[in-house]
Amino acid sequence: MTTEQQSPGQQAREPKIRLDKVGKTYPGTKVAAVEELSLDIHEGEILVLVGPSGCGKSTTLRLINRMIEPSGGRILLDGEDVTKVNPDKLRRRIGYVIQQIGLFPHQTIAQNIETVPRMLGWDKQKAKARSEELLGMVGLDPERYRDSYPKALSGGQAQRVGVARALGADPDIMLMDEPFGAIDPITRERLQNEFLRLQGELRKTIVFVTHDIDEAIKMGDKIAILGERSTIRQIDTPERILAYPVDDFVDDFIGTGSTIKGLNFLKVSSLALTDYPTLEPGGTAEAGRAALQDTGREWLVQLDENRTPVRWIHADGLDSADHERGEPVGDLLHSQDTLFHALELMVQSASGETCVVDDAGAFVGVVRMADLAKAIRRAQYEARMHYEQMERQS
Amino acid sequence: MENITNWFTYVNDNFEYILEETINHARIVLIVIALATVTSVLLGVLIQRRPVARAVVLALSGIVLTIPSLALFALFIPVVGIGNPPAMLALYLYALMPVLRNTVTGLDSVSPAVVESAKGMGMSSTQQLLRVRLPLAWPVIMAGVRISSLMTVGIAAIAILVGGDGLGSYIQGGLTRFGLPNSENSVWAGVVFTVLLGLVLDIAFAIFQRFSTPRGLRA
Numbered sequence: 001m002t003t004e005q006q007s008p009g010q011q012a013r014e015p016k017i018r019l020d021k022v023g024k025t026y027p028g029t030k031v032a033a034v035e036e037l038s039l040d041i042h043e044g045e046i047l048v049l050v051g052p053s054g055c056g057k058s059t060t061l062r063l064i065n066r067m068i069e070p071s072g073g074r075i076l077l078d079g080e081d082v083t084k085v086n087p088d089k090l091r092r093r094i095g096y097v098i099q100q101i102g103l104f105p106h107q108t109i110a111q112n113i114e115t116v117p118r119m120l121g122w123d124k125q126k127a128k129a130r131s132e133e134l135l136g137m138v139g140l141d142p143e144r145y146r147d148s149y150p151k152a153l154s155g156g157q158a159q160r161v162g163v164a165r166a167l168g169a170d171p172d173i174m175l176m177d178e179p180f181g182a183i184d185p186i187t188r189e190r191l192q193n194e195f196l197r198l199q200g201e202l203r204k205t206i207v208f209v210t211h212d213i214d215e216a217i218k219m220g221d222k223i224a225i226l227g228e229r230s231t232i233r234q235i236d237t238p239e240r241i242l243a244y245p246v247d248d249f250v251d252d253f254i255g256t257g258s259t260i261k262g263l264n265f266l267k268v269s270s271l272a273l274t275d276y277p278t279l280e281p282g283g284t285a286e287a288g289r290a291a292l293q294d295t296g297r298e299w300l301v302q303l304d305e306n307r308t309p310v311r312w313i314h315a316d317g318l319d320s321a322d323h324e325r326g327e328p329v330g331d332l333l334h335s336q337d338t339l340f341h342a343l344e345l346m347v348q349s350a351s352g353e354t355c356v357v358d359d360a361g362a363f364v365g366v367v368r369m370a371d372l373a374k375a376i377r378r379a380q381y382e383a384r385m386h387y388e389q390m391e392r393q394s
Numbered sequence: 395m396e397n398i399t400n401w402f403t404y405v406n407d408n409f410e411y412i413l414e415e416t417i418n419h420a421r422i423v424l425i426v427i428a429l430a431t432v433t434s435v436l437l438g439v440l441i442q443r444r445p446v447a448r449a450v451v452l453a454l455s456g457i458v459l460t461i462p463s464l465a466l467f468a469l470f471i472p473v474v475g476i477g478n479p480p481a482m483l484a485l486y487l488y489a490l491m492p493v494l495r496n497t498v499t500g501l502d503s504v505s506p507a508v509v510e511s512a513k514g515m516g517m518s519s520t521q522q523l524l525r526v527r528l529p530l531a532w533p534v535i536m537a538g539v540r541i542s543s544l545m546t547v548g549i550a551a552i553a554i555l556v557g558g559d560g561l562g563s564y565i566q567g568g569l570t571r572f573g574l575p576n577s578e579n580s581v582w583a584g585v586v587f588t589v590l591l592g593l594v595l596d597i598a599f600a601i602f603q604r605f606s607t608p609r610g611l612r613a
Binding site: 065067088089090091092093096098100101102103104105106107108115116119149150151162165168 | 505506507508509510511512513514515516517518521526529530608609610611
């Protein structure tokens with residue numbers, strides 16, 4: 001099932017990259033490596049191609065810069081058909097990062113980064129300024145690394161240079177084939193985060209291949225889940241795919257825990273918080289009992305002078321000495337926190353309930369497990385409605 | 395001991411002539427190596443990615459080495475006459491194989507990821523070859539050049555048999571009048587200076603190899 005969907009605003013915009021029935025069948029084989037694939041990628045968006053190994057996701061990526069020549073269909077960049085243009089000139093317009101990095105060992109790091117700018121005829125000064133800027137951008141000190149050779153770099157540093165080199169001539173489009181796949185988990189996470197921060201500034205149009213669904217969820221503005229011969233099984237935002245996998249293939253691929261992963265995309269601010277009675281600092285036991293009676297609850301929240309929650313107090317504990325009664329509230333949630341973080345805190349807290357504070361730290365309400373369940377069900381419902389509406393339209 | 399002193403006296407007396415033949419010998423070797431290197435690198439580049447041509451050419455270049463040198467030298471006399479030309483032609487054929495084989499091995503050893511990224515950045519095949527593949531294969535190619543040069547220095551001593559120059563004249567001259575005065579000294583002068591020339595050329599090539607290898611590749 002192929003499901004390409006866009007909001008009406010996006011439909012009016014010309015896609016940055018359009019694959020129009022692009023396919024690849026190797027000579028002498030009957031079965032296509034990539035079956036006719038149509039796909040739009042919009043400016044400034046990261047589209048992640050994800051699928052089991054051997055599904056043809058890398059082949060698909062390599063069709064875009066014609067590292068593999070398509071056997072049919074058209075590739076359009078900004079509406080321009082590039083299927084027949086000089087492939088070398090095409091590739092100079094597109095950044096390309098591969099898992100094995102492939103830095104030139106016989107050239108300095110600066111020379112590596114200046115490869116495409118120099119091919120495009122930039123003068124030495126401009127190319128040098130650019131390579132220094134890029135080194136800084138990927139977090140490597142230009143003074144220290146400019147004139148070293150790739151053999152002096154660790155795997156993580158080498159891939160930073162790989163990314164800087166791909167950004168050399170400031171291409172609009174980047175193709176990344178499992179760029180962080182061969183890097184240890186801790187460094188990989190740091191590189192992912194830094195790359196996302198960089199992308200926040202650069203707004204490149206990126207096609208990113210991975211076999212790791214968690215990386216896809218993290219990196220993708222959109223994810224295309226590919227089946228055999230690179231057929232699109234589902235393409236959508238990560239949150240909608242997690243909330244509503246369209247079939248068993250997608251469901252199996254995203255694996256267990258997809259609901260929990262989906263909580264990463266929901267914010268505390270989207271919840272209707274549960275109101276709780278509070279007790280001002282120095283409030284008497286009587287005041288507490290009155291507040292509890294009004295709401296019919298058994299627990300209230302003790303606040304300090306800044307209205308920041310400090311302790312949970314049970315109705316039966318109101319009469320004990322001031323500082324020992326109740327239990328500490330533990331870590332507090334803010335409205336911009338994810339529901340994943342909320343779940344973590346709730347699991348840790350004794351009551352399964354966690355207080356939410358505003359930016360000034362003042363108490364605004366409480367999140368309960370039932371609120372999370374409700375939020376998940378609502379996200380799933382909305383995603384399902386979205387797909388049903390699309391089906392009705394088509 | 396007396397023999398050795400005797401030999402040194404002989405070398406001292408004939409030094410000018412021995413040096414001249416050593417230079418002739420070196421000239422033959424260097425011209426042959428230069429031509430063989432150019433041919434082998436070109437040929438190696440052409441055949442490296444063509445499995446059939448590669449197997450055939452490498453096999454042929456190996457077979458050439460098994461042809462007895464004396465026969466090979468003589469074979470070219472009808473074609474190019476006597477003197478240095480038939481000798482150099484034969485030496486050239488011998489010198490091809492090590493450089494050719496090392497060119498192919500060197501190009502094979504270039505990481506596919508490096509070539510992939512070169513192509514992915516928009517380098518044409520020629521740019522990939524000249525800027526990436528050959529520089530990376532260069533240390534291995536130079537190792538082949540060194541083997542060829544050592545081999546050629548030795549075999550070039552036979553050039554005298556087809557009328558060519560070189561230190562072979564001292565060996566040949568000594569052998570034909572063996573037993574006569576200074577015949578043994580003459581043979582030894584030819585052998586020792588051939589070996590010395592081989593060493594000097596190898597050291598020169600080693601230095602050239604070191605400085606022509608891109609810094610990032612040096613150990």
